[in-house]
Amino acid sequence: MQLYKNQKIKVYNSLSGKKEEFKPINDGHIGMYVCGPTVYSNVHLGNCRTFMSFDMIFRYFKHLGYKVRYVRNITDAGHLVDDADEGEDKIAKKARLEQIEPMEVVQRYTVDFHNTLQKFNFLPPSIEPTATGHIIEQIEIIKDIIEKGFAYEVNGSVYFDVVKFNEANNYGKLSGRKLEDMIANTRELSAQTDKKNPQDFALWKKAEPEHIMRWPSPWGDGFPGWHLECTAMSTKYLGKTFDIHGGGMDLKFPHHECEIAQAEACNGSSPVNYWLHANMLTLNGKKMSKSTDNNIYPNEIFSGDNKILSKEFSPSTVRFFMMQAHYTSILDLSNDALLASEKGYLKLMDAITTLKSLDFGSKTEFDINRWQQKCYDAMNDDFNSPILIAHLFEAVKHINLIKDNKESITREDKNLLEKILNTFVFDILGLTSVNDTNGNSGKLEEVVELLIQLRNDARLNKDFALSDKIRDQLLAMGIQLKDGKDGTTFSLI
RNA sequence: GGCAUCGUGGCCGAGUGGCUAGGCAGAGCUCUGCAAAAGCUUGUACAGCAGUUCGAAUCUGCUCGAUGCCUCCA
Structure with a gap:
């Protein structure tokens, strides 16, 4: 019998704001999606904490005998840079600064990410999909949302119609926001925008001629909006409704809120049963x-x-x-x-x-x-x-x-x-x-045992100058001797 | 300004109506050639103010403070 049959788990669900008993959709199986890193710089320690929390959760489910499909994506495209630069892809910008190909940047920081996680002893996820590898799936979802009437095209870009969505659904239920409040709090932006409402978010962005990362689509060359990849990949690998979606608290709004909206617009049902959010470091x-x-x-x-x-x-x-x-x-x-x-x-x-x-x-x-x-x-x-x-x-x-x-x-x-x-x-x-961690072989143990013997001989002869020298110098190397009732042991510090 | 998550002893951090973590640091003792390690003993904490209650760190309200987010992007 599997352990999970005896262990009832309660999880704090951000969506309900309560601890709930965890029941997977399919007995014995768990689908879990966690928003992964954007690989345009070295992985941040705060990200590591989030991923580590879900690594621990993944490990526990596995220990209990669940078959877990754990999907953690790599965001390698489609994200815009801070204020100043308009419409320029974050990864493309970095590439230009460093005079290398975008995919070279992606590769470099993906390797850094994996190296760091390995040092922290992470288990690899079941699937680690990339955004650039799922452009087709993302385009299909956009088509679907347009067809359902919750998105519109303007000048080669496609936006999600939040106001229309909110008429029949609840945009803001995860983050506890109300669309009316958001509209009321929006300051007038002088910038030219194609959006019907400032709350609308991009599903597809038109690529300007100088833009390096671009893909063809029914709306012209461009790149996907950043909320979309998670919807595309989670749906593809875990289904229209799956058990757990995790991520950092900072992603709750707008990212996860938009994921819910996209999935509900497509499928008419909530994509995730349990939303888990890791807090900040x-x-x-x-x-x-x-x-x-x-x-x-x-x-x-x-x-x-x-x-x-x-x-x-x-x-x-x-x-x-x-x-x-x-x-x-x-x-x-x-x-x-x-x-x-x-x-x-x-x-x-x-x-x-x-x-x-x-x-x-x-x-x-x-x-x-x-x-x-x-x-x-x-x-x-x-x-x-x-x-x-x-x-x-x-x-x-x-x-x-x-x-x-x-x-x-x-x-x-x-x-x-x-x-x-x-x-x-x-x-x-x-x-x-x-x-x-230190990668020591048994040789070290033998050498230290020898020194312990020499020291004990010195102590028996009351040559404390020598015995203390051995002890203190070992300590300086990070090897601590411990005199107990049954002899001396050591540990690395 | 709005939304969210919080504010616990010297430090880090659980708990969340009466039972009441744990780690580190400190003190005393045991052990020891001396130390270290280990063990035992030792801690009147819950931001502030008001309220609910037989009883609150735990519930409610307000105040102050921290952190994140507020649709360009993560």
């Missing part, structure tokens, strides 16, 4: 922004080459830090917070190492089955990873007590505990052990 209490220098890239954290943090931090430390907060909460990254997380992460990893070498006794004082269910309950409650981690530290406490012979554990329970811990720590939270 701030840096030292302020939003990350390139212009104010309040910004840090993942690689700068891993290398320590930055002006914000006092030292380098491993991807697993950062992952642990992020998992210690609930995905719907704003999380603030700071040096102190990372230092604290690093210690906590190492403590957890140490306990897992300790567990392997534990002696077993005739009884177990620790109710492992009950504890296991508490871990599941945490995850079932809207993927509450911080609560899960709190429970994991309960196990850490017991492991250390057993090590100090203050408690005991049977052989079977020890194996069970090891299995459960591995599941939650590595499979679900997606953490990696310290050794994996």
